[in-house]
Amino acid sequence: MQKLLKKYINLKRLSFLPSWSILFIDIFITTSVALFTFVTFRMIGVDFYDTYPASIRFSIFLGVVFFYFFLFKTYTGIIRYSSLKDATRLSKAIASAFITVVVIDTLHFITQDKHIFVLMTVFFYSIVILFALISFRIFIKTLFKYFAGNEEQPKSENLVIIGVNSTTIALAEAFVNDNTQYKLQFFIDKNKFLNDKKVLGIPVVAKTNSIIAILRYNKIKHVVLIKNFLPEKEELELLEDCLRYKINVYNPKLVSGFDTNVSTVKSLKKYTINELMFRDTISIENPSVISAFAAKTILVTGGAGSIGSEIVNQLAKFNPTRIVVLDQAETPLNSIQLTMSAAFPNVPCHYELVDVTNKGEVTQLFKKYQPNIVFHAAAYKHVPVLEDNFMQAVKVNIFGTKNILDAAIEANTQRFVFISTDKAVNPTNVMGASKRIAEIMVQSRFHTQKDATKMQIITTRFGNVLGSNGSVVNLFEEQIKKGGPITVTHPEINRFFMTIPEACKLVLEAGTMGAGGEIYIFDMGKPIFIKDLAEKMIRLSGKEPYDDIDIVYTGLRPGEKLYEEVLADSSKTLPTYHPKILIAQDPVFCYEKVEEFLFKLNNNTFENKAELIEAFIELVPEFILTPQE
Template sequence: MKKRIKSSLKLLNELKILPSWLILTFDLTIIAIICVFSYLAYTNIGVNLKTNASLLTRFLIVIGIYFFNFTIFKTYQGVVRYSSLKDIMKLLKAVFFSTLCIVVLNEIYRYEYKSILFIYTILINVTLFGFFTLVGFRIFVKFVFQYLNQDEIPKSEKEKIAIVGVNAMNISLIEPLMTPSGKYDLFCFFDTNASLNGKKVAGIPIITTSEPIIKYLRWKKIRNLILPIGVLNENEEKKLIEDCIHNNIKVYKPELLQNTNTSTDLIEYNLDELLFRDQIDIDNPKVIAQYNKKTILVTGGAGSIGSELAKQIASFKPKKLVILDQGETPLHGIQLYFDKNLSECNCVFELVDVTNKKEIATVFETHQPDIIFHAAAYKHVPVLEKNYKQAIKVNVFGTLNCLENAVKFGAQKFIFVSTDKAVNPTNIMGSSKRIAEMLAQNIYYSQKSKTMEIMITRFGNVLGSNGSVVHLFKEQIAQGGPITVTHPEVNRFFMTIPEACKLVLEAGAMGNGGNIYVFDMGKSIKIVDLAEKMIRLAGKIPGKDIAIKFTGLRPGEKLYEEVLTECSETLPTYHPKIVIAKETEERKFSNHDIINHFEDFQKISRKEMVVIIKKIVPEYQPENTEEY
């Protein structure tokens, strides 16, 4: 019998989640039907109302008021088959306020026309029957789907899952996780409150063992864990996630994916979130005021850092935002993004190469920027080891062009986005950025009145940037491996793109020209550890499912990256993640000297280039170089 019923209701069982407009239509239809039946019932027993308003008018008033309150309280946004007490409370509020609105309207009408629109007994009838019918409709739908889906997936075939923390948010996950058609078997809760040990929530046991959670997960072969951030202290949280990754246990947020066919699609933490870096928010009014109602130019504005800077600057409501890049396709991409998401921002998009003196001068003359964020640069170490002339052309002379025009056209601030590879450089790219830093500092100190503040920011690798190792690893994992790492001991500092850009904006607002601002990058990460973590996050086992191949250090690459030069001391700023690298070494070369050294750089051989760079940047020590 059960199979016959299920077969006849197969179409219903295969329905996806109903759209919100359809749920709203059902709810209004229920109210409309109850209104009609209530009216007919009272009419049949001789209860009639004499009023100037027509029956249709009164009917439309009731439906309109209910529509308004259903919309206000968003009673239609939930998934009917997973309705909870929260959804019932929304219905109660909507029905109550609808009745209240009708009563108020009724009394206003009585005052104006000495008669009423609605009989209160009918109104009470509609209110009570309406509320219980709306709730009953949801309960019926839940029952039908539970009946149709029960035993669909045997418990033995489900994946065990546990939740850390007993709170309202986590408890709300019990019902969707425990549906018969779901793929999970909710095994237990973990909590730090010892008084909860041995108790149950909706039949799910609570465990408050003093032993590490990972031991219990391994013992009970639980392969999935829901971990809200902040339930455990930072060290315990970090250790648990590391242990879970090492043991191929998936870690999820206490959130369900929206618009899916199943209620048990949980959201996994991404790699950025697993680096345990604190979220940075710019809420300093002085910082916001620095960029509000200013004309701001972002060079390299279609790149990873430049585009994120532009997006964040747009939130400060600048007078004009000029986004400049030499790449046509990426510039078109960022323009489409702004047209769609930030159309209220007054933006201009300039397809210009910073090395073209005439074109860059025209941009400055046309827009007269108050603040410049210079993010345009070539940055790939192996590429620039071979194409060393381009490193000098773009990173040195491109920066100089922007600096000179900023001074000429009266800019207030110039923020140069540099790199930690400029510290004790071992490659052409890092050296070219260090030389650009020197040019910037020289221009600042050569100003008689210091009218333009020039700041330099240094930070390490950013996750998700163009050419990031993370992108490479993802591609290699998708292809089945192997993952290529240059050396077992190579390590790097990492931060996310939004985090780096927020710190650049903070540093740019500090207003201390001539300084090099260094960001707290946290602890360095071994690239091989990052590779293993990404393999395990993909549900694979390093060395077994995906191999890791060591290819040897590339030209110009070094094992470790420093954040500060040995000849620097640091000074604190008001921001805990930003310090000033106070250069104590005397500046030996003027900009005139530097330009003279590179006057004929297009004709210089690589050996000659290395000699010149060493002279200007004594700390430059080429490593793993090759002859090209």
Template sequence: MKKITLSIVKNIKALSKNYVPRWIILLIDSTIALIAAFVSFFLVDTIDAQQELFNFNNGLWGLFAIQVFYFFAFKSYAGIVRYTSFKDAFRQLQTTISTVATVLIINQFLYYYLGKKIIDDAGVIIYGFIAFSSLYFFRIIVKRAYQIVQANTNSSKAYILGTDLTDVAIAEGIISDPKKKFTVVGFISEKKQAKKNKIFTLPIISVDQIPIKRTKGDSIIISSEKLIKINRENPALIQQLLEYNYKIYKLPEIQNWDNTQSLSAEVKKVNLEDLLQRNPIKLNKNRIRKTYESRTILVTGAAGSIGSDIVNQLIPFEPELIILLDQAETPLHTVSLFLDNDHPDIAYKKVIADVTNLKRLNSVFETYKPDIVFHGAAYKHVPMMEDNPFEAFSVNYMGTKNLVDLAQKYNINRFVFVSTDKAVNPTNIMGASKRSAEIYVQAAARNQLSRTNFITTRFGNVLGSNGSVIPYFKKQIENGGPVTVTHKDITRYFMTIDEACQLVLEAGAMGKGGEIYVFDMGKPVKILNLAEQMIRLSGFIPYEEIDIVFSGLRPGEKLYEELLADEENTLPTHHEKILIAKNSFRFSTENFKLLDEMTTSIENCDVENAFNKMKLLVPEYKQADNDDNQPKIKVV
């Protein structure tokens, strides 16, 4: 018997995955309407003792025909019954009221001219109540049966954070969701003292009343809009919830919900980028469109995390052609697949090339004649460049020089150089090589014969970028730990890839040449706190389920990064998140000579001499005094 029952349930589940044809729903609705008409005639016509329940007459068929007409008029049979909502109830009410009103009007005409009616007026009202109740009740029964069959016994208990209209709508959507991934058990008021009211018979509790001891898998659901607001006004609240070890999920804004699928599919886990997301960036889209529209744009490092997102951000501004330049074959292929699938109308060319190969770059410029260059290709791993200083000089400095020289040769309109906060008071080869490149870009900007606007953008670490600490921590957590942090006090500036690339485009559009644009990165973040948050977001308890260990500072690494050199000041721009660094570098004859000598040394593969020239060019460079950091190059 048990096997038969399981088989029946299995078959019902299989059938429930398919939608019932509309004509069947219309047939069922018509049958319900016909039975309602029979019952109405029977209840009204009680004078005739011989009256039978199923008595066919012209009046009954007339009432039935009018009802079926309105089924077609309002397409009340078109909805998916298992997902019945208030809109479906309103549609059934429309059809029924329209039928009742039509019959009452016809009754008046028939009584006036013929002295009789289709059915007594009281019978019409009775019919309306019976028909609407039966039609809607049928849908509710089917919906409930579907929910029982499809019930997810592993659904987790969830609180909704907030009690405003959006939060109530989220709760209503989850409660009525047939694929119950979550079971709503209450609402959390953002106020310290919650009112003793209830919503959907569910309690409203304050943050202080949230139970700390709970079953594993309990969750808190929040709207994306509210998450941004809390991050801005009360970030300690999210931190408190994470410390209670709740899983936190977010939903997009209501207008972005996909009505074609279950609401459970819209619920996404909150990640670290969400917690660090600041106010939405307001871009001057008219200025940006005017700058990039119908232009040929070259993006170096286009297969990297920053370069690929710059490409993605450029697409809405409809450039004439985007040239994707990178030396990494497979990542470049991945970017091209994304463009082919998601943006088939965008014109692009993929070019495999090394920025250190001047002849190859010259052929690219000669072939495509770009109007704008975004230069993002670089080596960025600090310890790796400490062990391979020549590659840092060759790619980060010479690669930039090659592109700058070609930009001037081919009269490029704009050249946007993507730099780093590690170029400020550098303590490693990578930062020093990028600072040297900044100086060369600024030197080119001082060339009065040049028609190119040279612009430098400088920002800190980007969350989730290739080689960043986030994917590294994530992999360690997936492997069960421990998570490795270099130092308990180390801090870094962070922003999301989306934020960084939007600001790069904005700065590139506003620049007049020679500026170093510094982005507002917010407050620096302790890497230790970041590691703890990632562990909690993954559903584990730091130091208990996933340990954190300290490995010591790596070669060239310092405890904190700076966005401005000691002698630099900043000037505001029209954008609140973008400042101009007023550089104090002295462009003397001696320094121009150092640039030439450094270039010659790199071309001759004379690493030691290139290093010495770089030290004179960037006097603020000082090797980090770390226990494990032994200079890899002889210092003069």
């Protein structure tokens, strides 16, 4: 019989019961047990009140119990993974039902001078029903464990959880209950009082400060680490050590479904390069920032790009009147339209296929929508490409910005946020210089406006963004997939990095600050050597740098410098209320001079890049010629 059952019962193929079926089973058990108990009491001669017929009393009691099943969602758990949480929910439901019946009976006695229920029997009903429901879950759980225990077990891999708290205990429950490839060996904690204690029957090790030594001694290959459980320096060192010794590290905050205690283990995710940047999560909670975008028409240029699309995504959460997404790339524009339609179906979005260099189309678009706020993210940004196509940098980054700026002023736009780059500081390439000229142009234009119609013009300046289009991270990922080598231009080259959501949240925050004319710079943290970034990414992929995947140095590209700066050498900064946002005190140019420069730039035909650079230096004397020039 046992072999026959195992032959036809395959736990891997047996899907989970839907919530409605669990509720139906619970109702069936409750009704059957209550009816059986009632009949038993009748048989032993218990004298029930005849205030109402038995059917009505029975219906009242069951109706109250079922109500609390819904209220406490006792049916949402998965029976084979039932835990103390499920038993607690059932206990609360049954206890609440009993108290409610007592209240109903008491109120009826006060008003009608008659009892409905014999409360002793109701209490007994409740105890027996609770016992039956919990017993059913234990039976199913035991049944699954029995069949799972008799199946051929996959080879398990040792895993350790670092830190003991409610999140990791919930995760540990899943390891204990689920039949997975991992075998939870022990917890590691910093609290030495927990040493040799047990949680869910799992021992806690807290006898040494060297976590990596414990992991290596016990030959652990998988670790779950709570973000910020360790001080930042220790966390970084541990992650570096784990990468070096090929120990996979998982972040429990990335795991979905803790409450269900299922799919938790299966959906464990490794730390990514984003989590290894160690930057605090930024959230927008300032009411003035949120209200600044509510009930507004907002235009985002370059809205289908990596930065622009994230700005659109975040703005949609602030209840704007409408968002106008402008881009010249058809396929990305279609992609963001599909994404936004699915994610924010109630936010009115308009998608305009427009080139910012087409002044007529830009002007017409502003007349059509009359935006209150403009985020200008449209730009060409790839340094090597623009070194060869230098006139496109002039056309898009300078005059495209001018077209948007002029149209915004003419349309009485309230606020204009220009998104710049740290490459504009002491530029060494055409891209950086073109963005610095655009910065000078928008900042000087602010000061020429009349006070009555003054548009607030803000510039935000930050460094490289992880995962953006053309990001070195994306390039490295592709090279790792192909088996290498990874190409780095110079062993000493370093860059500042931010994640896309972090950068965009700071843009939105800075975009509501000040009265206009400011250049805001972001705290980019510490610069990261590109070589170190490449080595981390190789190790995250389970490979070893230089052995499995090589790193090749190709030499600096035209216009590329070893390090980026956020501030010019002569600049000073002022603090703002946000610790990650500062104001750069760059000199403000006279707009007449800027206008004269733009006129000459627009009317000259540059035969080569050297002529263009010579023209740029008139407005950007800090332009640094690299050896390739």
